[in-house]
Structures are given as C-alpha cells and as structure tokens.
Amino acid sequence: MGDVAAFVAHMRHDLRSPINAILGYSQLLLEEGDQSSLSVTERDDLGRVADSGKQLLRIISDILDPAGITDGVEEYAFRLRLATRPPLIEVRGCIETLLEAHEHAPVGDDLRRIHVAAARLSELIDSVEHTFRVRVATTDDAPQLVSVSAEAIEATGDVGKGGGSILVIDDEEANRVLLARRLVRQGYSLLFAETGEAGLATAAREPVDVILLDVWLPGLSGYGVLARLKSDEALREIPVLIITAVDDAQSVTRCLALGADDYLAKPYDPAVLGARVRACMTKKRARDFDLAYLRGVARVTAAALAVESGQFTAESLDEVVRRPDALGNLARLFRRMAIEVAARQRRLEDQVQQLTIAIDESKKAAQVDEITESDYFRDLQARARHFSARRAARGGDSA
DSSP, X not given: OHHHHHHHHHHHHHHHHHHHHHHHHHHHHHHXXXXXXXXXXXXXXXXXXXXXXXXXXXXXXXXXXXXXXXXXXXXXXXXXXXXHHHHHHHHHHHHHHHHHHHTTSTHHHHHHHHHHHHHHHHHHHHTHHHHHHHHHHOOOSSOOOOOOOOOOOOXXXXXXXXXXXXXXXXXXXXXXXXXXXXXHTTTOEEEEESSXXXXXXXXXXXXXXXXXXXXXXXXXXXHXXXXXXXXXXXXXXXXXEEEESOOOHHHHHHHHHHTOSEEEESSOOHHHHHHHHHHHHHHHHHHHHHHHHHHHHHHHXXXXXXXXXXXXXXXGGHHHHTOSSHHHHHHHHHHHHXXXXXXXHHHHHHHXXXXXXXXXXXXXXHHHHHHHTSHHHHHHHHHHHHHHHHHHHHHHHHO
C-alpha cells in the first residue's frame, strides 16, 4: 500500500502539470478578448476547453486522493482512462479545429501549447502502470520530470515596468512561459532557471524581489533550494512562493517549515497568483524598509561615536538624511549639530592657539625684563658706555 500511496502522490503532480498548461493558456487567450483573432464562436470553443480543463482537474483530485486509497494500480488506471476520456476528447477536438483556422496566426503558438499539453496528459494516463513501476524503482527525492514540449520562451528581458524582479525556478518550459506571460503584463521583470542549482546562482548574482519555486526539480529539489536560501544570510530575506503541482498537506507543511512564505498548487487561479505575488512583494519591500531603517540607526550611532572621537564627517550621513521619515529628520538635526560642534571646536582650538602664542610672547618679554634688570646686565651696560666714551675720547685726541 505504501508504494501505491507514493505512486498516487507523484501521479497527482505529473498529471496536474499539463492540466495547468491547458487551463492557463486557454484562460490567457480568453482574457485577451478583442485583441485576439478569434471569433465569438471560436471563443466559445476555447471556453469549452477551459471548462474541460477544470473537469480534468476535478477528476484527478477525486480519483487520485491519497486519503482514499483502497484499490491497486490497475483499478486506478482503469478509472482514470474512463473518466478523463470525454473531457480530453473535447479539448483535443476544439483545439485541432481552432488550429486549422489559426495555425500561422499569433494565437497559433498558444493553441499548439494546449494541444501538446493535452497529448502529454493522454500519454501519462495511458501509461499509468508503467509510470508506477518507474516511480517505485526511483528513490531520488527529486526525480527527473518529463517537460511539456513547447516553443522557445519569448524573450521577456526588461519588459517589466519596475514593479519588481521575480525569479522563476521551474524545469518545465510551458510553466515558465505561462508565468512570464501573466506576470510581465502586471509590470514585473522576470528571470528564469531550469534547475535548483541555477536558481541559487541567479539569486546570488541578480537583484531578486520574489522567488517562484517548483518542488519537483531535476537534481536539487525545491525543498533543498528552499533550505539553502533560508540558510544564506544574503538571500534569506527574499520571499519564496511555492508554485507546484504537488498539492498534498505534507508538502505544504514541509515547505512552510523550511521558510516558504506561501504555497500555491497548480493549476492556479490567475487572480490568486497575482494576489500572492503582490503580498510577497509587499513583504519584501517592508522588510527592505526595516533593514534600511536599522542601517540608518547604525550610521547615526556610528556618527555619534565619531563626533566624540573627533573623526566625524558629514558625508557619513548622506544616505540617512535623504530619508523622509523621523529617522531622516533626526539625522539631519544631528548632522547640523555635529557640524556646529565641529565649528565651535575649531574656533576654540584657534583661540587656544592664539592664547598660547600670546603667553609665549609674554614669557619672552618677561625673560628679557628679567635679564635687563639684573646687576650683571647693568654692569655690562656700564662697561659698554665706558668703552664707548674712551673710543670717543681717543678719536678727539687724534683730531
């Protein structure tokens, strides 16, 4: 029974990933409204695709429920094939019809992504027993997942409007493209990594405000990435939103215990995704503000010590005085007072120096007076006068 439970957990993840693509891209096209080249009838077909995607999600959740495991793998495989066949036929039929009319249109790329995801889902359901044997033989905590084929991800670069930088760590291209399409239009700039190791390297190298992290990654798992992020002093303050097809309570608990800020199961509601990302952004900015405040307090404290030791420089508070809050006011007041104190100190030093010079001159005068008033000096003066008189007398005799 333990093997079957593990199989159910993995299959819920694997099957929800292509359903995420079916729902995500069909909803994206429907949201574009008049901007797309689809007619009203074709949009109705696309609506049926989205409804079928929701039906498939309900079927997966109901049949592959770990809490209700009572049957063997064969029974699960039979029930899955039977229940998912009608909505899968609906999805593939509608998408193939739309592709015939729009294969070379801009919407053709998204329609092909839905078609590929539906084919992948069908393959997974048809090979449940084989997948079960592979899963049982795998002991790695982060098994290699088969990516949904899709066209190369569109270049997003710096298309964001300054809303913040988001790092997406997900090995499936379809998931990365879908997140990029949704988040770039909300004003965010996107960075991407296909493995946990690459994600950690990107976070250490680039300024990142929020990380969207999948759990099942090739190599280092999402759990491992999360643990390393939260143990790194330079990265631990970045909010991490788990976005994954692993939807069991044990995974949620594990991620939150490791320090994740939120957990969102695929397929996700676009509105919920936007709200969770905004909440993470708000938390990051609040924490950045707190850290900047603490740095400002430390700078003012250091400036006070510098004033005491006579080493204060006004430039040391330049960053803090630009703050518009109470700490900025305090820094501006402190700097003004420190400058005034330094100026008074310089004036006092000048006065002391002048007084020292005056004292030195007075001492010299006193020393001169002391010498000139001595008997010895008066005797010398008398001798000098006598000598001068004799010289004058000899000069007169010569004449």
